[in-house]
Amino acid sequence: MTGQTINRVGGKGVYVKGNDIDTDRIIPARFLKCVTFDELGPALFFDERFTSDGKSKGHVLDAPEHKGAAVLLSDDNFGCGSSREHAPQAIKKFGFEAVIAGSFAEIFHGNCTTLGIPCVVMQRADREKLGELLAEDPERDVVIDIEALKVTCANTSFDVTMKESAREAFLHATYDPLDTLMRQMDAINATAERLGYA
Amino acid sequence: MGKNLFQKVWDDHVVGRLDNGQYQVFMALHLIHEVTSPQAFGMLKDKHLKVAYPKRTFATVDHIIPTDDQSRPLADDMAEQMIQVLSDATTEHGIEFFAPESGSQGIVHVVGPELGLTQPGMTICCGDSHTSTHGAFGCIALGIGTSQVRDVLASQTLAMDPLKVRRIRVEGKLSKGVTAKDVILHIIRILGVNGGVGYAYEYAGSVIDNMTMEERMTVCNMSIEGGARCGYINPDETTFEFLKGRERVPSGAAFDAAVEKWRSYASDADANYDDEVVIAAADIRPTVTWGITPGQAISIEESTPNPETSPDKALVTDALRYMQLEPDTPIKGTHIDVAFIGSCTNGRLSDFKAVAEVIKGKQVASGVRAIAVPGSEKVDKDARALGLDKVFEAAGFEWRKPGCSMCLAMNPDKLVGDEVCASSSNRNFIGRQGSSTGRTILMSPIMVAAAAVKGEVADAREVFGL
Numbered sequence: 001m002t003g004q005t006i007n008r009v010g011g012k013g014v015y016v017k018g019n020d021i022d023t024d025r026i027i028p029a030r031f032l033k034c035v036t037f038d039e040l041g042p043a044l045f046f047d048e049r050f051t052s053d054g055k056s057k058g059h060v061l062d063a064p065e066h067k068g069a070a071v072l073l074s075d076d077n078f079g080c081g082s083s084r085e086h087a088p089q090a091i092k093k094f095g096f097e098a099v100i101a102g103s104f105a106e107i108f109h110g111n112c113t114t115l116g117i118p119c120v121v122m123q124r125a126d127r128e129k130l131g132e133l134l135a136e137d138p139e140r141d142v143v144i145d146i147e148a149l150k151v152t153c154a155n156t157s158f159d160v161t162m163k164e165s166a167r168e169a170f171l172h173a174t175y176d177p178l179d180t181l182m183r184q185m186d187a188i189n190a191t192a193e194r195l196g197y198a
Numbered sequence: 199m200g201k202n203l204f205q206k207v208w209d210d211h212v213v214g215r216l217d218n219g220q221y222q223v224f225m226a227l228h229l230i231h232e233v234t235s236p237q238a239f240g241m242l243k244d245k246h247l248k249v250a251y252p253k254r255t256f257a258t259v260d261h262i263i264p265t266d267d268q269s270r271p272l273a274d275d276m277a278e279q280m281i282q283v284l285s286d287a288t289t290e291h292g293i294e295f296f297a298p299e300s301g302s303q304g305i306v307h308v309v310g311p312e313l314g315l316t317q318p319g320m321t322i323c324c325g326d327s328h329t330s331t332h333g334a335f336g337c338i339a340l341g342i343g344t345s346q347v348r349d350v351l352a353s354q355t356l357a358m359d360p361l362k363v364r365r366i367r368v369e370g371k372l373s374k375g376v377t378a379k380d381v382i383l384h385i386i387r388i389l390g391v392n393g394g395v396g397y398a399y400e401y402a403g404s405v406i407d408n409m410t411m412e413e414r415m416t417v418c419n420m421s422i423e424g425g426a427r428c429g430y431i432n433p434d435e436t437t438f439e440f441l442k443g444r445e446r447v448p449s450g451a452a453f454d455a456a457v458e459k460w461r462s463y464a465s466d467a468d469a470n471y472d473d474e475v476v477i478a479a480a481d482i483r484p485t486v487t488w489g490i491t492p493g494q495a496i497s498i499e500e501s502t503p504n505p506e507t508s509p510d511k512a513l514v515t516d517a518l519r520y521m522q523l524e525p526d527t528p529i530k531g532t533h534i535d536v537a538f539i540g541s542c543t544n545g546r547l548s549d550f551k552a553v554a555e556v557i558k559g560k561q562v563a564s565g566v567r568a569i570a571v572p573g574s575e576k577v578d579k580d581a582r583a584l585g586l587d588k589v590f591e592a593a594g595f596e597w598r599k600p601g602c603s604m605c606l607a608m609n610p611d612k613l614v615g616d617e618v619c620a621s622s623s624n625r626n627f628i629g630r631q632g633s634s635t636g637r638t639i640l641m642s643p644i645m646v647a648a649a650a651v652k653g654e655v656a657d658a659r660e661v662f663g664l
Contacts, residue, residue, distance in 0.1 A: 019513050020391055020491045024627040028634070029608045033262065033276040035236045035283050037344075047634035077392035080425065080491075081627060082606075083327040084234060085343035106395060106427050107327055111343035165359050168218035177357035178245075178349055181222055184213055188250070188355055191213045191224045197254060 003116055006170040009098045010143035011070025013153070014060055015131040016045070021074055022081035023108060027090045029082075040086055041093030061094075065138035073122075073130060073142075074101045079108025088112045098144050100151065100160065102127065113166045113175050120144055120160040122151065130158060146170050200466025203432055204363045204398045207338045207463055211321045213355055220357045226320035227332075228255040228350045229306045230293075232262055232280040233608065234325030238347035239287040249291040251354040256315060257288045258296040260305045261608045265571050265598035268298050277609070291351075304574020304600045307331035307542040311415065312576050314444025318433035318460035323350055328542045328624065330421040333430035334414035335437055336463055338398070340428055361427050362396055362472035367403035370479030375659035377552075378413035379544060379622070379642035381405065383485040383495045385417075385477060386424040391493035394426025397472070400465065401431050405479045411440040412548040419543045420624050423492040432464040484658060487626045487640040488529050489517030494626075498645070498657045501528050520628055521637050522616065529655055532639065535617040537568040537650035538631075539595075539643050541605040544622035545573030549643045550581050554589040556644055556662040562594030563653030569596045569611065571603040595650070607632025620649035 031043040049059040056062055061069075072091060078101035079087060088111045091099065098118045112119050122130070133140055133154050142153045144160070146167055151158045169175040181188075192198040201209075213222040228251075230238075235257070242249070249255065262277040272278040288295040296302040296309060303309070307328055310316040318336035323329060327341035346356055366389075368381060386393075399421050406414065414431050421429025438457045441447045448456050483497035494517055496502070504525040508514040518525060523532065539545075539553060550570065562568045570590045572578040578600055581587055587597040604611040605623035612632025613619055619631055619638050626638035639655060648658035658664060 017512075018516070019510060020493075022491070022625075022627045024606075024625070024630050028629055029606050029632070032233050032608060033274075033280065035280060036240060037237060047629050052634060077395075077425065080391060081327065081422075081625060083325060083329075083341040083343055085237075085325075085345060088343075103392060103395060105392070105425065107341050107343060107422075111345065114343065114345040163359065165216075165218045165220045169220075172218065174216075174218055176345070177216070177220075178345075178352060180216055181349055181353040181355050181357060182247075184222055184355070185250075185353070187213045188222075188224065188353060191211070192251065192354065195210065195224065195226065197224070197226055197251070 003173050003176055005173045006116060006118060006175070007146050008143060009070070009118060010141050011097065012066065012068055012138060013071040013073055013134050013142035014066040014069040015073040015134055016060060017075060019076040020080055021078050023079055023084050023087040024081055026079065026087040027084065032084060032086050037086065037089040040090040044090040044094040068095065070095065070097045071142040071144065072096045072099045073127060074099065075127065076102035078104050080105035083107045085111045088115050088117055092117055109163065113169060114177070116175050118144060118146055118162065118170055119166070120151065120162050122158055122160045126158040129156070199470050200468040202363050202400060202465040202469040202471060203336055203430060203463050204338060204361065204400070207319055207321060208360065210319070216357055220359055222355045223321060223358050224355050225323050225350050226254065227315060227322040229310055229322070229324035230255060230257045230347065231306050231326065232259045232284045234344050235347050236280055236283040236287065237344050238351055241345070241348040242351055247352045249293065249351045252292040254354060255293045255351065256296065257284055257293055258303050258306050258309050259284065259298060261602045261606065263298060263601040264610050265601045265603045266610070268599055301575050304576065305542045305545060305602055307419065308545060308573035308577060311335065312444070312574060314441055314447035317441065317447070318437060319463040323356060327422045328419050330428050331415050331419040331542055333418040333421065333428050334411060336430055336433035336460065338428055338430065341422060361398045363400055364394070364397045364473040364475065365400045365402055365471045366475045366477065368401065368405035368477045368479055369403040370405065372405055372479050372482060375484055375644065375664040376482050377642040377644065378409060378416040380482055380485045382417045382420040383487070383492065383640065384482045386420065386493045387485065387495040388477065389424055389475065391423060391491045392425040394421065394424040397426050399424065399426040399429035401429060406431055407434070410548060411436060412546045415546070416543055420492065423624060433460050434464070484642065484645050486529055486645065486655060488521065488523060490520055490626060490628050492624065492626060492640060496529055498530055501526050530657060532655040533618060534566060534620045534639070534649050534654055536613060536619040537562065537566055537646050538604040538619055538621045538623065539646050540571030540573065540603050541623040542573065543624045544643045545571060545577065547577050547580050549622065550586050553643045553647045554586045556658070557593040557647050557651065558589055560593055560651045562650045566650055566653050568594055568650045569598055569604065571598040572600045574600050604631055606630065620646045620655065622646050
């Protein structure tokens, strides 16, 4: 047990549209100059949100009606590129608790899972519908039920998918695997011995 | 039915099955650097944990190190602090650190292979997505996040889902002027930037068989750009010849024994694959990107796409707008401001040798800032011994000190404003090279050289009469 069981997460949602949104866009490299992850929240999507002289570009994340959103909605291949954990750390510290997308890049997906951020996959037509519901009323709650693999918003329910190992890990609070891994020290040492790595 | 290399290496390194269905996998080699690893040592400290196998982890600095003045303390306080935290942690935990001016510092994916730390049949990980580079030696080589760096430091293992394996056979003969970089850009163009999700890529076929190790590293390096979790090439005589005599490789009878073991990891002739793709070498031309993902690539003979006839109209529209390119326009002739040769993709000795051969007697066009950045101190030393630095300098390139440099702009090497860079690196993402409006066109080192000489995107075959 390394954290709390995560089954239902939700809150206001915001749709950051586009395929192939990479981790350099999620957090530009200059913000990686740090020795802790504590201050990364404001850096989220920084160059998409602000001009080089710091003026707001009017990005959807900064729209007053989306303030406090807990669910980030995006499209295909979200989080591609660099392995920087700074990307999901910034997403989490900005206030998001879950990401819904068309698909996820794998390293990003793994990093999110370890940090307790569920990544769920939703079909395109459903993302468009959910986006419309949020555009009509940004105050609507988006609720992700991990056990049932359903997302609901305004009495509309959408089927979603999730990597089974991640779903299990959220439901059993083992998404941060360190304690689980450390319990096997004897087997680890035996493997190292067998492979000549000891 | 036989096994492929992925299955063999995986089976060898599995410690056990976890309750959530994942596997616990032992990591034979762990490489760390100053950007994604200092935080992991902080996490260990918080949990009062030690490094389980300090002799299986090696550290260097690459991302933030300046390529002009590397004297300490670095001018950038935060960069200096990151190096110091890493350096202190390696001392505290007994991890070997290839510090600047040690003779072994460099980009982590250049250093591992050149020292012979990277060996066939290993599981390798590093907090950097281009760890896939090491797959060139027949390894499962994985980019990981910082929490996973922590997991490996504490347990030498990772929790992983198994992968499917797609064999990509590149068959035939590459034509003159077509390089390993063009092969991988072409593959990503065909299969897409997310085509590899859920897969390990096995690169095979006569073109791959005939490649040198450095060319194979270029191909495997960009597996991640195709969405694959890792990419590898079966070890063969080329691999063993490369490793023979390297500093961290056994010698004498122990080497012969190692070769026998390494050979056994290669995919069996009757191995099973989840998917197979065959690519004709004859279809591959010098390839350049026009957009904001590595998959948005075309041959030098082609024109930019038209959003109206593209499957993802929004992405193509956004990409053309960002790149300030018109649809249906030849990419050849696109003005450039900067030429960059280096990175973990193309910063090895053979890359500089290939460029030196063609730029001898040529000049970088006026107004173009051209830099050549060796991937490691060893590459720098070897290049200097051959006089390559002088050839580059005579042509108008700056010859810099080793580091990641302009690949990712965490150091002073950056684009300014909306400059266009002809780059031998691996990512053309928005803002990747340090300016939020900077534009990157990915290509092979000799194509960068051609662009540098012409001041615009050019066909190396024409410029250099190849």
